[in-house]
Amino acid sequence: MAAGVKAAELRELSEEELVTKLREAKAELFNLRVQAATGQLDNNRRLQVIRREIARIYTIMRERELGLSAAPTEVKA
Numbered sequence: 001m002a003a004g005v006k007a008a009e010l011r012e013l014s015e016e017e018l019v020t021k022l023r024e025a026k027a028e029l030f031n032l033r034v035q036a037a038t039g040q041l042d043n044n045r046r047l048q049v050i051r052r053e054i055a056r057i058y059t060i061m062r063e064r065e066l067g068l069s070a071a072p073t074e075v076k077a
Contacts, residue, residue, distance in 0.1 A: 004050075004052055005021075005053050005056070007060065010060050011060055011072075013072075014071055018057055022054065022057045028050055029047070032046055032047050032050060
Protein backbone atom coordinates (compact mmCIF):
# COMPACT_ATOMS: atom_id res chain seq x y z
CA MET A 1 0.00 0.00 0.00
CA ALA A 2 2.94 2.29 -0.54
CA ALA A 3 1.61 3.58 -3.86
CA GLY A 4 1.43 7.35 -4.09
CA VAL A 5 -0.72 9.64 -6.17
CA LYS A 6 0.34 10.23 -9.76
CA ALA A 7 1.07 13.79 -10.90
CA ALA A 8 -1.46 13.46 -13.73
CA GLU A 9 -4.19 12.68 -11.19
CA LEU A 10 -3.23 15.71 -9.12
CA ARG A 11 -3.27 18.00 -12.16
CA GLU A 12 -6.94 17.11 -12.69
CA LEU A 13 -7.86 18.49 -9.25
CA SER A 14 -9.04 22.03 -8.60
CA GLU A 15 -7.13 24.44 -6.38
CA GLU A 16 -9.38 23.74 -3.37
CA GLU A 17 -9.04 20.00 -3.81
CA LEU A 18 -5.25 20.33 -3.98
CA VAL A 19 -5.20 22.29 -0.72
CA THR A 20 -7.39 19.65 0.92
CA LYS A 21 -5.15 16.86 -0.38
CA LEU A 22 -2.09 18.75 0.93
CA ARG A 23 -3.62 19.09 4.41
CA GLU A 24 -4.46 15.39 4.50
CA ALA A 25 -0.96 14.41 3.38
CA LYS A 26 0.68 16.67 5.98
CA ALA A 27 -1.55 15.24 8.71
CA GLU A 28 -0.66 11.69 7.64
CA LEU A 29 3.05 12.60 7.58
CA PHE A 30 2.78 13.95 11.12
CA ASN A 31 1.08 10.75 12.31
CA LEU A 32 3.69 8.60 10.59
CA ARG A 33 6.51 10.58 12.21
CA VAL A 34 4.93 10.11 15.63
CA GLN A 35 4.61 6.38 14.97
CA ALA A 36 8.25 6.23 13.86
CA ALA A 37 9.40 8.05 16.98
CA THR A 38 7.49 5.69 19.25
CA GLY A 39 8.59 2.57 17.38
CA GLN A 40 5.10 1.68 16.14
CA LEU A 41 5.67 2.31 12.42
CA ASP A 42 5.27 -0.85 10.35
CA ASN A 43 6.02 0.52 6.87
CA ASN A 44 8.99 2.91 6.72
CA ARG A 45 8.54 3.36 2.96
CA ARG A 46 5.24 5.17 3.55
CA LEU A 47 7.14 8.17 4.97
CA GLN A 48 9.00 8.65 1.69
CA VAL A 49 5.84 8.16 -0.38
CA ILE A 50 3.96 10.84 1.56
CA ARG A 51 6.88 13.29 1.39
CA ARG A 52 7.01 12.86 -2.38
CA GLU A 53 3.24 13.31 -2.65
CA ILE A 54 3.52 16.60 -0.74
CA ALA A 55 6.33 17.70 -3.07
CA ARG A 56 4.21 16.86 -6.13
CA ILE A 57 1.31 18.91 -4.80
CA TYR A 58 3.58 21.90 -4.12
CA THR A 59 5.08 21.57 -7.61
CA ILE A 60 1.68 21.59 -9.29
CA MET A 61 0.55 24.55 -7.22
CA ARG A 62 3.73 26.44 -8.21
CA GLU A 63 3.26 25.55 -11.90
CA ARG A 64 -0.21 27.07 -11.77
CA GLU A 65 1.09 30.14 -9.97
CA LEU A 66 3.71 30.71 -12.67
CA GLY A 67 1.21 30.04 -15.45
CA LEU A 68 3.02 26.96 -16.72
CA SER A 69 -0.14 24.91 -16.38
CA ALA A 70 -3.76 25.74 -15.79
CA ALA A 71 -6.34 24.34 -13.42
CA PRO A 72 -8.98 22.20 -15.10
CA THR A 73 -12.04 24.09 -16.24
CA GLU A 74 -15.51 22.87 -15.49
CA VAL A 75 -17.87 22.45 -18.42
CA LYS A 76 -21.36 23.66 -17.59
CA ALA A 77 -24.13 21.89 -19.43
